[in-house]
Amino acid sequence: MIRVDALCHGYADQPSLIDVSFRVEAGEKLVLLGANGCGKSTLLKILAGLLAPRAGSVHYAGAEISPALLKRGEARRRFRREVGLLFQNPDVMLFNPTVYDEIAFGPRQLGLADADARARHWAAAVGVERYLSRPPFTLSGGEKQKVALAALLALEPKLLLLDEPAAALDPRTTGWLVDFLADLPVTLLTTTHQLALAGELGARALVLGEDHRLIYDGATDAFLSDMERLVAANLAHAHRHRHGALEHRHWHAHEWP
Amino acid sequence: MNPAHRARAQLLAYAVAVMLASALSTPAWLLAGVLAALLLAGRQALVILRRALLATLAFSAVVSATYVGHVWWLTATLPWDWLLTVNLRVLLMALLTFLFIARVNLFLALGFSRRLSFLLVLATSQALALRRTLADFRLALHSRTIRPAGLRARYRAAARAMAWLLDRALANAHESAQALQARGWFE
Known part of the structure; x- marks a missing residue:
């Protein structure tokens, strides 16, 4: 479904991705890991055809994609319908006067006869149906995240790119999201730096290092149990532990916000 | 010249130029100021002019339209001289500001x-x-x-x-x- 070859990207003179290559098959659920600033969000934006790579290429369903190719026409319509990107900050996605309009925005653009049914169905599926007449910006961070997700799902995409979807969620909603995503019949690529969630979000992990290169592509469980790799990716840390009078220090990878 | 001293001198020059622009009330002098600022901008002239126009367009359009409507309602004439003076002054000040930001290291200029x-x-x-x-x-x-x-x-x-x-x-x-x-x- 996706083929990424020797992808490079940078902002001004700072590289954000260097020589990244991988494949994603339809129906896969992957998690993209990496420390802050290693290029996770940039990679998702390139996969969504929003940023152009400096070098290398991205193919979706056999066709090379780039912002220039996606300006208009049938290629754009198909790609935008099939590929959805959930931004880390849901505020940037919400601009319609009501939650209902927000979720129905995509289907209405396509002129779908069942736009109303889709909006109500996905609002109920993510649990925001009671807010349908409210402006999205009056909702909490977690509710905004759900509305933004429903707005993407209303188009029934084939590929969902989720940028830190649990960052603004409380523990209960995070649990709901993990189950919800596991049941979605779409290809998923989810970024997170919360290691406790990584295994739940995808059986396969892609890991970006602080040098902006892909340093791991394989089973998530194997990566999470490899302390050397976790340390190399700056996903593990060491600090002093105090157990009464006993004090010791070791590397570990427990949860941090 | 020491880079910090140079940046401070440029800050002073910018402040004087903005005060002059606010004091000028002759369209010809203001137009000369705009041309001088564009000459100083050199190769960046078009980029800076575009930024200045975009930054001032909404404000200038609203103020101009409101004042023209008001004068037309009272006297049935158009205040061409006022329109030219005000819009050229706003454009000149915006040009000077964008030129200053593009050319001067603000951290050095305010380092004192x-x-x-x-x-x-x-x-x-x-x-x-x-x-x-x-x-x-x-x-x-x-x-x-x-x-x-x-x-x-x-x-x-x-x-x-x-x-x-x-x-x-x-x-x-x-x-x-x-x-x-x-x-x-x-x-």
């Missing part, structure tokens, strides 16, 4: 004052963070529009982005003030 340097760091960090989010607003609209976004969607998205930026800027300013207070700034 610790407090002004702190304020510049705060303002710059806020501006960079808000600029990143504003870029995300644009990309999010692009990613959610199956056909090129229509005018209504663009207006709504722009209005929402502006409202968010104002809210965020106010909240950030409040937090910055609290942080400064916590570190003894207002003692």
